[in-house]
Amino acid sequence: MPELPEVETVRQGLARWFVGRTIATAEVHHPRAIRRHLPGEGHFAAVLAERKILDVRRRGKYLWLPLDSGDAIVAHLGMSGQLLCQPAEAPDEVHLRVRLRFADGDPELRFVDQRTFGGLAVSEGGADLPAEIAHIARDPIDPDFSDAGFVAALRAKHTEVKRALLDQTLISGVGNIYADEALWRARLHGARLTDGLTRPAAQRLLGYVREVLTEAIGHGGTSFDALYVNVNGESGYFDRSLNVYGRESEPCRRCGTPIRREPFMNRSSYSCPRCQPRPRTRG
């Protein structure tokens, strides 16, 4: 499940293989993959032809590729999206959605996405920061992220702390896996209320979020199967370092208490019943 560390790993791979190269053609194999590009397939292909990729940038889980036209390709991997660096002779993947061929030949860039939650779009004039993702907050790895601003905004909200961590307009890049891991490190249950956190507690939590994301980047991200891979099709190995996510009934690595799984927003939350007691009031 691509969260910030996985997307950052992909960004680094894309930068290595595609910066400075000129797109020859763009092929759309599935319309849903560019549903956020409102002008449609023909326009998508037309504005990308003969454009040079200048950089690969990231905010949270979004990537964008500034072009020499001043536009940018915006990409989100969703649940199962992959951006792959492939030789032209490699057989098409079953879920190949978009292919970019380059003027200088191999390798080509393929967007492959089984569940089609992800997609690509061209942002007009979006090279600096696409307007489509301007509402996404900076992520905690961004040097311009404001710790004090985050702490204040978090405590100003009236919601559960895990919901807040998943709110990409408050802090970006955190998904279900890293939210659970950061809350475990902070010894906080995700149902704790944001306006009940002290300033130091909020700052500590942010520190753990940043810590777990940074460690995961160092491991090339997390993967449970072959669905998430870097541009070379390789899986990360941070999953070996997870302390709670996916570890229901296994012993907490701090206290040995079996990890519990609870329903949360049509998915699951994992936590230690002893290290992270449920708040007394409210769900």
Next chain:
DNA sequence: CCTCATTCCTGCGGGC
């Protein structure tokens, strides 16, 4: 303005 439930999608695996 704010919070929160719903919806999109497909493959896998458990249960019967």
Next chain:
DNA sequence: TGCCCGCAGGAATGAG
């Protein structure tokens, strides 16, 4: 053996 159903989940959307 094969079918059905639950589950995985990021973010846009609309309801309240």
